[in-house]
Amino acid sequence: MIREKMNSDKILFSSEFLREGHALYDNLYLSRIVVGTDKNDSALVQAAETFAGLLQEDAIDTLIMGFTEVEAVKLFTNTYLALRVSYFNELDIMLKARD
Numbered sequence: 001m002i003r004e005k006m007n008s009d010k011i012l013f014s015s016e017f018l019r020e021g022h023a024l025y026d027n028l029y030l031s032r033i034v035v036g037t038d039k040n041d042s043a044l045v046q047a048a049e050t051f052a053g054l055l056q057e058d059a060i061d062t063l064i065m066g067f068t069e070v071e072a073v074k075l076f077t078n079t080y081l082a083l084r085v086s087y088f089n090e091l092d093i094m095l096k097a098r099d
Contacts, residue, residue: 012037012048013067014055015074019081032061036070 003011013036018026033055037048048064056062065073 009038009041010044010047012044012051013070014051015070015077017077020085030055032063034061034063034065034070034073036065036067039064039066 002013003009015034015036016027017031017034033052035048035052037044039045045064052062052064063070063073
């Protein structure tokens with residue numbers, strides 16, 4: 001959709017993985033770098049690798065993948081983090097009710 005809107009095939013997608021209350025730390029110390037691009041375009045894959053290299057210092061994982069896959073990673077990560085927050089909120093409610 002963005003490629004059509006911008007009328008360009010030269011698009012990279014890089015998700016950010018920021019935790020609430022830790023955004024600055026998460027930006028400065030990336031846990032993973034995920035870059036989406038057209039895997040059939042070798043110039044874009046090279047650009048994605050260069051972009052990831054600029055971001056990479058101590059990042060644990062660097063992944064270059066297609067647009068669909070990178071979008072799925074972002075959605076699954078957000079879902080996991082939301083589930084984790086909900087779980088600990090419910091646990092906190094249960095512990096407070098017990099007291």
